[in-house]
Amino acid sequence: MTTGVTSPSLQAAVAELQRGVAGLSGRRPALSQQIRSGALVLATPASLPETGPLLQDLGATGWLLRSTRLQGRDVTLIAANTDLGLLYGSFAWLRAAQTGADLARLDQRSAPKIGLRLLNHWDNLDRTVERGYAGQSLWDWWKLPDIRDPRYADYARANASLGINGTVLNNVNAKAESMTAPFLAKAAALAEVFRPYGIKVWLSARFSAPMELGGLKTADPLDPAVRAWWQAKANEIYQAIPDFGGFLVKANSEGQPGPQDYGRSHADGANMLADALSPHGGIVLWRAFVYAADASDRAKQAYAEFQPLDGRFAANVIVQVKNGAIDFQPREPFHPLLGAMPGTPLALELQITKEYLGFATHLVYLGPLFQEVLQADTGHGGTVARVVDGRLGGQRLTAMAGVANIGTDRNWCGSQFDQANWYAFGRMAWDPDQPARTVAQEWVAQTFTTRPAARDAVAELMMASREAVVDYMTPLGLHHLMGTGHHHGPAPWVDNLERADWNPVYFHRAGRDGIGFDRSPSGSHAVAQYAPAVARRFADPRTTPPELLLWFHHLPWDHEMPSGRTLWAELITRYDRGVATVDDMRRRWAALQPDIDAERHAEVAAYLAVQAREARWWRDACIAYFQSASGLPLPAGVRPPEYDLAHYKALRFSFAPGRGG
Ligand code: GCW
Numbered sequence: 001m002t003t004g005v006t007s008p009s010l011q012a013a014v015a016e017l018q019r020g021v022a023g024l025s026g027r028r029p030a031l032s033q034q035i036r037s038g039a040l041v042l043a044t045p046a047s048l049p050e051t052g053p054l055l056q057d058l059g060a061t062g063w064l065l066r067s068t069r070l071q072g073r074d075v076t077l078i079a080a081n082t083d084l085g086l087l088y089g090s091f092a093w094l095r096a097a098q099t100g101a102d103l104a105r106l107d108q109r110s111a112p113k114i115g116l117r118l119l120n121h122w123d124n125l126d127r128t129v130e131r132g133y134a135g136q137s138l139w140d141w142w143k144l145p146d147i148r149d150p151r152y153a154d155y156a157r158a159n160a161s162l163g164i165n166g167t168v169l170n171n172v173n174a175k176a177e178s179m180t181a182p183f184l185a186k187a188a189a190l191a192e193v194f195r196p197y198g199i200k201v202w203l204s205a206r207f208s209a210p211m212e213l214g215g216l217k218t219a220d221p222l223d224p225a226v227r228a229w230w231q232a233k234a235n236e237i238y239q240a241i242p243d244f245g246g247f248l249v250k251a252n253s254e255g256q257p258g259p260q261d262y263g264r265s266h267a268d269g270a271n272m273l274a275d276a277l278s279p280h281g282g283i284v285l286w287r288a289f290v291y292a293a294d295a296s297d298r299a300k301q302a303y304a305e306f307q308p309l310d311g312r313f314a315a316n317v318i319v320q321v322k323n324g325a326i327d328f329q330p331r332e333p334f335h336p337l338l339g340a341m342p343g344t345p346l347a348l349e350l351q352i353t354k355e356y357l358g359f360a361t362h363l364v365y366l367g368p369l370f371q372e373v374l375q376a377d378t379g380h381g382g383t384v385a386r387v388v389d390g391r392l393g394g395q396r397l398t399a400m401a402g403v404a405n406i407g408t409d410r411n412w413c414g415s416q417f418d419q420a421n422w423y424a425f426g427r428m429a430w431d432p433d434q435p436a437r438t439v440a441q442e443w444v445a446q447t448f449t450t451r452p453a454a455r456d457a458v459a460e461l462m463m464a465s466r467e468a469v470v471d472y473m474t475p476l477g478l479h480h481l482m483g484t485g486h487h488h489g490p491a492p493w494v495d496n497l498e499r500a501d502w503n504p505v506y507f508h509r510a511g512r513d514g515i516g517f518d519r520s521p522s523g524s525h526a527v528a529q530y531a532p533a534v535a536r537r538f539a540d541p542r543t544t545p546p547e548l549l550l551w552f553h554h555l556p557w558d559h560e561m562p563s564g565r566t567l568w569a570e571l572i573t574r575y576d577r578g579v580a581t582v583d584d585m586r587r588r589w590a591a592l593q594p595d596i597d598a599e600r601h602a603e604v605a606a607y608l609a610v611q612a613r614e615a616r617w618w619r620d621a622c623i624a625y626f627q628s629a630s631g632l633p634l635p636a637g638v639r640p641p642e643y644d645l646a647h648y649k650a651l652r653f654s655f656a657p658g659r660g661g
Pocket of ligand 1: 172
């Protein structure tokens with residue numbers, strides 16, 4: 001192996017190659033030979049000037065892998081403009097090796113399409129994780145900064161292998177304490193571990209921190225003392241963490257403090273923090289997840305508050321928008337803000353942890369969900385991917401965020417297959433146009449098997465899993481039917497929560513007359529928030545895709561579906577299809593036994609058994625409830641729910657995970 005001067009990132013690259021090759025060589029002895037004969041060359045234009053012209057379009061961190069001849073020898077060139085690019089290139093080479101590429105004929109190049117590829121941890125300082133299903137928070141705040149768990153470095157390695165380059169350490173429901181000197185020292189220790197891997201540390205900022213920590217009477221963003229407090233705090237943070245990424249802020253949402261408490265706008269709040277960070281090159285990620293208690297249609301709120309502020313944010317502010325307008329449901333139409341704020345950088349926020357998709361116990365591969373939103377045509381001249389990569393609005397600042405599913409579980413994510421969702425997020429943040437299927441195949445080849453038939457069988461099982469969960473939980477555009485608070489299991493009957501828009505009945509509106517939320521011009525008219533062509537399509541039930549029908553329309557039970565069935569019959573068919581798909585996933589997994597190691601095969605099989613049972617529970621409870629609403633008999637041949645509605649309503653789930661502190 002040839003290397004030049006050693007920076008920490010270059011050392012990390014070499015260490016990864018050595019470790020990776022040692023691990024792989026049992027399976028592919030030729031690899032270690034290739035390394036030992038010095039045939040792998042890591043080069044930047046500084047160490048090997050002839051690489052310069054090859055790298056012109058790859059930016060700072062893109063990479064190139066090429067089988068070529070150098071100084072009379074056959075070599076594999078890993079080249080990039082920087083050492084961090086070489087680290088990414090080294091991981092790309094390992095990926096090629098692990099997925100069975102012909103290493104003597106490599107010719108690959110890639111550069112990230114999105115600048116900031118961030119994990120958002122909803123981790124609390126007491127190590128509980130809001131919506132976390134993988135054990136405790138990885139961050140052992142109590143023992144930091146002195147004790148650095150080796151998993152911090154492994155976390156950084158895993159992230160760097162995907163190109164993830166930033167991590168927000170603490171929950172968006174933030175505690176001011178995370179910005180006190182002792183906690184900044186702890187965050188600085190993590191930043192030091194992550195730095196060689198190109199990962200910057202960010203923090204969620206509590207808007208009222210100047211009051212809680214600084215003893216001020218107000219957190220009004222236009223108050224000079226408040227502004228001075230944040231400036232001093234930013235200076236202190238950059239003293240401790242010179243390459244600090246910036247702040248993520250949840251303001252005026254679900255009880256969090258914010259600028260509206262003082263009659264100021266989101267732009268006033270974000271710009272104040274942006275001014276404090278800008279001398280240091282820091283960035284504000286300001287979340288658009290807001291909804292007021294009195295909203296007639298919760299789906300409309302974010303657009304109503306943010307779209308009029310387009311162009312009013314400081315240059316170092318990014319508005320971070322969830323993929324859909326409600327909340328990380330198994331299926332939502334893309335958020336109407338995406339594409340509607342051309343004068344503002346918009347980050348896409350995806351949820352990797354499966355708050356509304358069966359927690360860690362259900363096998364749901366999220367690649368198809370991510371792809372569906374990224375490839376949605378906004379009607380504003382391009383897809384969501386083109387909004388997020390900045391090409392549509394000509395933005396320089398671009399970002400994609402994933403709410404992490406990582407914890408202290410030995411498998412990191414709560415289940416074997418949930419690792420695939422971390423993987424898919426990282427790969428699709430690097431290149432939002434990567435097909436979910438390719439990403440799944442890649443992951444399977446590196447995780448379970450490279451035998452093509454088995455690899456593809458596992459990938460196809462994964463690909464089917466997302467539609468399955470939609471079918472057995474919330475088919476045809478239904479949403480937010482989950483249990484109160486913990487969001488586990490079906491509870492479409494709940495109608496007594498303090499806020500109307502926390503109740504499932506608010507979202508499905510099922511009654512004798514029909515089912516669905518009317519967001520067409522005859523209802524809340526939320527469709528008007530989309531670009532005209534998209535709005536027209538969603539306004540009419542005949543042109544709304546069946547998958548989103550009840551998101552946009554309230555329709556009679558006998559409404560005729562494209563299948564020729566009535567809406568009532570179609571709803572049941574979808575619930576049945578979801579259950580059948582999970583049964584099929586179990587059969588397919590069972591058939592893969594010869595290809596998968598016994599321990600993981602058995603573990604996944606046990607999880608799938610839970611999923612099959614819970615899919616039936618979802619189907620039965622929802623059909624029992626919707627039948628009580630419709631008053632209709634079950635169509636001929638339909639299996640009746642196992643229990644009556646009262647049984648499902650009486651179920652309770654004490655200590656369900658993920659509630660946080
Ligand atoms: O999805 C909802 C969750 C909350 C979360 C909130 C948010 C961090 O139920 O637990 O709070 O969204 O995204 O801010």
